[in-house]
Amino acid sequence: MPTPSRRTGHRRALALGGAVFLATALLGTGSAAAYQQGGSRQDVYVTPHGSDSAPGTQARPVRTVERAQELVRQRAPRLTTDLTVHLAPGVFRLTKPLTLDARDSGANGHRIIWQGSGQTVLSGxxxxxxxxxxxxxxxxxxxxxxxxxxxxxxxxxxxxxxxxxQGPLPVSLKATSTGYTASADTLAHWRNPGDIEMVYTAGEALWNVERAGLGQWTEPRCPIGSVSGTTVTMAQPCWDNSTRRVVFPDIPGRTVNMVGPGDLTNGRQPSYVDNAFELLxxxxxxxxxxxxxxxxxxxxxxxxxxxxxxxxPALEKLVDGQGTAAAPIHDVAFRGIQFSYATWLTPSSPEGFSEIQAGYTITGPKGYATQGLCQFVAGGTCPYADWTKEPGNVSIAHGQRLEFSGDVFTHLGAAGLELGDGAKDTTVAGDVFTDISGNGVEVGGVEQPDGGDVTSGVQVVDNHLYGLPREFHGGVPIVNGYSQHDTISHNEIDHVAYSGISVGWGGWPDKIKKPATPNISHDNVVSDNLIHDYMLSLDDGGGIYTQGITGTSLADGEKVTGNVIHDQWGLGKSVYTDNGNTYETVSGNVLYHAAYANVASTHVDYRDGLGNNDPTLIQGNYWEQGDRDGNNKGVVTTGNHLLTSPSAAPSAIVAAAGVEPGYLWVLHRPVDGRSAPEAPSRVGTFAVAGKLYATWNPTVAENGSPLTEYVLTATGGGHQVTATIPAAQFQRTGYAEVPGLTDGTAYTVTVAARSALGTGLSSLPSAAVTVGSPGTRTADAPTGAKALPTADAVSLHWTPPTATGDTPVIGYQITVSDGRTIPVTGRDALVGQPTAKGMTRVVAGLKSGTSYTFTIAAVTGVGVGAPVSVTTTTA
The missing domain is CATH 2.40.10 (Thrombin, subunit H)
Structure with missing residues (x-):
């Protein structure tokens, strides 16, 4: 089976039925064709060259969407058929958001349709x-x-x-209660030091990389407030919200928000400086x-x-839907429109971006001490975990029977589309989400809705989400909070910085042996999605991530079915059942090439004192994990199949995953802008005699052409040495070598990505590493080796060695008693060791009913280490 991608789109046959014809018409490939189609007499026509004194007919169109809205409001109460606002090809520059309320709704059983041509841009x-x-x-x-x-x-x-x-810090910093003391007054002499942001990347500890952050899944950033001499005063409340998070007095190190650490400094430096003229x-x-x-x-x-x-971008919102529970916006569609060029200014303000997870942040004065902490601290605001969500550049509150279809959300600075509280029976279908700073689609929220605020019946289907998030890297293409009867299905998600889909919330109290926060969620489905090349920047996530209570039983709990998830980069799982995840069914998925697990993890169900685990059903999946059938105190594993190679996956599951035949055009829909790829990030190195090894986080944004290779530049001793590595090779090994270096010389390394469109910006430089002989100590033996056999294959599991000798691990070597030696490479081999995450590999080509011994040894820069062996007999 070829690896599915957004360029191949499974290579499924493109049906030439009515759905494809409709899609072609919607996109307006004939430029003004869609605009010029006849409509009813009540329709409104808009072109960038019209006149707002005109009546809005096809012959005499208006010029602005604001005037079109006025005409819609006049006509809506008397609808006898759907009213279409025909938006011509071209750019409509908004001076303020298109603000909607109940007056903009359909009536008498008919809809208001804002119909673009496929080349219609609403621009801020x-x-x-x-x-x-x-x-x-x-x-x-x-x-x-x-x-x-x-x-x-x-x-x-x-x-x-x-x-x-952006660039490296020009000084070293020592944290204080209000900011930092710098080693020199360099920043005080920079132009506009109050514009500067400190960025704190996080992730696995790896290869001469020192990181700071508020969890491996976050990338907080705080502006500087002022600089005087060597005194750097950070902006408030971002600084306190990121360094003073409350810790339980009786649980050392455990913050009351329970999600991550309480201080982003941790004795470390910011990872880099952003928004400084001197770094241009x-x-x-x-x-x-x-x-x-x-x-x-x-x-x-x-x-x-x-x-x-x-x-x-000047505007922070392009469409601002302000419905209420009593007066919702309803029966409105947006079709064939590109939403572009909107920003989000809160991270530039003293609030900064004090991240919790999935773009949620702690905000407000003393937010660190009270926001969303509910019953766990005096004065805590409720409910627990009600933190601040990223706004959407297109945002609808209390929208019912809405439709976003054939649209493009791109060049956006916040989340793309926010369907907030009260979203009901709404469809997001056949859309493209790319080049967005934060989350792609946000459904519902985490503030415990009831009544008219409940989110239900939202369908996010047949969309393509890729090349995001671009700025707030902990964002997620599709994030769904508390909701009911929602469906996330048949989407393709690829080349993303963190998790692919996130559903659920409020499960963290199990970290302190308390039950997850009760919520209204039930009957949500995540099915038949294709997710690949994910977690390219951050860690501790998954292709599909869920936490918290998902229903009242396995019957109405969340269903994760028929998804194909492969090629994860950062630490995590294919399907991640995280804290408090209760009543989830994971069935019939194809899962491979994950960092350390296909489906995990297990948590105690603290809703009673029985000591059982959160009820979960893991059934009928095709995976590399190979777990035996069993019942682990309520976590039932049954009827799963060991996947010996991607080509062995059932063709029916593979063919059904991702966008359906009638929507394949979303995989190839052009989005303006083609350029050299974005810079890689987080370069780590170590050195041996005459050369060094480098690893990095890959490019998220390819900018219109697939990567062909990476270019490494090692700088030291007044000289530069350049090496290239094919992108496919790096995907396979996770590292590259730079030979021809001088022993005793310290080198830094930068990496740039290259495609047919050119070579992109170089990454920030790595920390310096001195080339020379590291010694001869090889790694200790791995531990915890086990083999889970089928008739013709085995799933091997082991834990990386605690001591790796004189260099980090770059791979493993498996020796099979039938005479084979199998090299194990990949990013998981690099990141698993420092965090002691387990390794998994499938060895196929075995004979039934035969005893085999497998010997596993870690490979480092100085050779093969001590082995561990495990023996098993195939079925």
């Missing part, structure tokens, strides 16, 4: 023109900031997101000097700013 951006070279700075250009634009976090050139100027040194970087109202940008090779479309 402002064009930047008037570029001039900056004297004394070859290659750097500046332009006046658009009038009225005082702040933004993104800049796009010809539809490509460019990188804010590479093509593709930019900076907005707010005080001088000037934009700076260093063009990429071949870019001519005289003719480029340079956009800066």
């Amino acid at each position: 951006g402002r064009q930047v023109t008037g570029w001039r070279p900056v004297p004394g700075r070859p290659g750097l250009y500046s332009a006046p900031a658009p009038a009225g634009l005082d702040n933004t976090r993104q800049l796009y050139v010809n539809g490509v997101r460019e990188q804010r100027a 040194d590479s093509p593709g970087e930019w900076y907005l000097d707010r005080g001088a109202h000037t934009v700076y940008y260093q063009p990429r090779p071949g870019e001519d700013l005289r003719h480029a479309d340079v956009e800066m």
Whole structure:
């Protein structure tokens, strides 16, 4: 079986039925064709070149969506058929959000349809023109900031997101109660030090990489408040919310929010500095000097700013639906529209981005001490875990019978689409979500809704979500809080920074032996999705991640069925049943190439004192995990199948996963902007004689063309050495070697990704490592080896060695008693060792009823280590 991808789309035959015809018409491949189709006399026509004094007919269209909305409100109460707002091809530049309420709803059993052409853009951006070279700075250009634009976090050139100027810290820092003391006053002499953000990446401890953060799944960032000499005062409340999270007095180290650590400093440095003029040194970087109202940008090779479309987002919302439980927005559809160029300014404010998980943050003065802590602290706000959600650039509260179909959500600075409290019977189908700073689709919330606030009957189906999140890397393409009867099905999700789909909330109290937070969720389904190349930036997530109570029984609990999930990068699982996850069924999925488990983990059910585990059914999956049938105190594992290779997966499950035949066009729908790929991140190294080894987190945004190779540059002793590694080889091994280096010299390494469209920006440099002989000590033996056999294969499990000798582990060697030697490489081999996460490999080609011995040894930069052996007999 070829590895499915967004470029192959399973290579399923494209049916030429009515659904495909409808999709083609919706996209308006004939440009104005969809716009020019006849409609009823009550329809409204809009073009960017119309006139708002016109009546809005096809012959005399209006110019703005605001005027179109006025006409819709006049006509809606008297509908005798659906009313369509025909939006012509072109860019509609919004000066304020399209704000909807109940008056914008359908009536008399009919709908309001905002119909784009497939080339219709609702934009919150402002064009930047008037570029001039900056004297004394070859290659750097500046332009006046658009009038009225005082702040933004993104800049796009010809539809490509460019990188804010960033780089390593120029000083070392020592944390204080209000910020840091710097080793020198360098930052005090920088332009606008109050614009600077400190970014704290997190993840597995790996290869000469020191990380800080609020959990392996987060990437918080806090602005600087001010700098005076060597005193760096961080912005409040971000600093306190990120460094003073309350710890249980009787549980050392356990924060009351129970999700992660309480202090992002932990004696470590910020990972890098973002948004500083002084770091503007590479093509593709930019900076907005707010005080001088000037934009700076260093063009990429071949870019001519005289003719480029340079956009800066000004609005924070493009569509703002403000329904209420008593007066919801209902019977409205948005079709064939691209939503683009909106930002989100809260992270630039003193609130910063104090992340909890999935883009939820702690906010407000003393939020760290009270927000969402409910019964666990005096004055805690309820319910437990009610933290602050990312806003959507397209946001609807209390929307019923809504539809988003054939749309594109791209070039956005918050979450893409937010269906908040009270979302009911709403469909998100055939859409593309890419190049979004945070979450893709947000469904419901975590504030314990009731009555009209309950989210139910939402369908997120047949969408393509890829190349996100771009800024807040803990975001998730589809995140669903407390809800009922929701369906997340037939989506393709790929090249994403963290988990693919996240459902549920409020399970963390099991960490202190308390029951998960009761909630209204039940009858939610996550089925037939194709998820691959995920967790490219962060760790401790999954292809499908669920936590908290999902229903009242296995009958109405969450169903995770028919999904195909493969090629995970960071530490995690294919299907992650996390804290308090109760009444979930995981059945009929194809799961492979995960970091350390296909389905996990098991947690005690603290709703009673019986000592059982959270009820879970794991049945009929095709996986590499190989667990035997059994009942582990309520976690039932039965009828699963050992997957010996991807090609052995049932063709029916594989063919059904991902977008359905009538929607395959979403995998190939063009989104403007083609460029060299985004920079890789988190480069780690170690060295031996004459060379060094490097690993990194791959590129999330390929920008229109698949990667072909990575380019490594080792700099040290006044010299540079360059090496390349094919992208496919790096995917297989997880590391690269840079030979030809000088012993005794310290080197830093940067990595750039290359595609047919060029070589992208280089990563931030690794920490320095000195080349030379590391010694000769090899790794100790792995531990905990076990073999789970079938008739013709075995699933081998082991725990990495505690002591690895003089270098980290780069792989393993399996020796089979039938004479085979099998090398084990991959990212899991690198990241499993420092965190003691188990390894799994399937060995196929065995004979039934035969005894086999498997010997496993860790491989390091100095050789093969001590072995551990396990013997089993096939069935």
